[in-house]
Amino acid sequence: xVKELERKMQDFILACRKRGLTVGITSTDRKGxxxxxxxxxxxxxxxxxxxxxxxxxxxxxxxVKENVVVTKTMASQHLVGRAFxxxxxxxxxxxxxxDSNHTGGPDYQEAAEIGRGLGLKPGIDxxxxxxxxxx
Numbered sequence: 001x002v003k004e005l006e007r008k009m010q011d012f013i014l015a016c017r018k019r020g021l022t023v024g025i026t027s028t029d030r031k032g033x034x035x036x037x038x039x040x041x042x043x044x045x046x047x048x049x050x051x052x053x054x055x056x057x058x059x060x061x062x063x064v065k066e067n068v069v070v071t072k073t074m075a076s077q078h079l080v081g082r083a084f085x086x087x088x089x090x091x092x093x094x095x096x097x098x099d100s101n102h103t104g105g106p107d108y109q110e111a112a113e114i115g116r117g118l119g120l121k122p123g124i125d126x127x128x129x130x131x132x133x134x135x
Contacts, residue, residue, distance in 0.1 A: 001028050001081040005134055008118050009084050012132065015114045016088075020101030023111070024092060026130065027085040030078040034058065035071070042069030072128070083133035085123075086111065096129055 016023045037052035046067045050060045077083035088107045089100045096108050108129045112122035115132050123131025
């Protein structure tokens with residue numbers, strides 16, 4: 001991960017905590033094979049997806065219901081250390097409507113505002129709410 005992103009990620013986590021949002025980091029740097037495994041999801045059979053996931057050292061999907069699209073590109077900023085992904089809340093939710101800190105707005109929208117304020121490009125702006133990257 002590039003130093004600028006590392007600093008901004010730490011600032012982001014602290015700023016979210018101050019607003020009552022619990023942030024977990026689920027992904028930072030990725031190798032090409034990991035990105036290929038994620039890109040295969042929802043596009044290829046479970047057997048092929050798990051072949052990629054095994055090669056990448058990732059856990060295998062157990063059910064076809066898990067085989068859904070999770071990334072839109074093979075040219076991810078994760079590959080060059082310029083992106084991270086999050087999950088919010090004590091229960092680690094991806095629900096875009098949840099307002100766990102009771103501020104009147106969805107948690108992921110609130111986190112995106114915090115990210116923008118720190119100079120990050122939030123994925124919510126392009127259909128990937130857990131994603132943050134350098135502009």
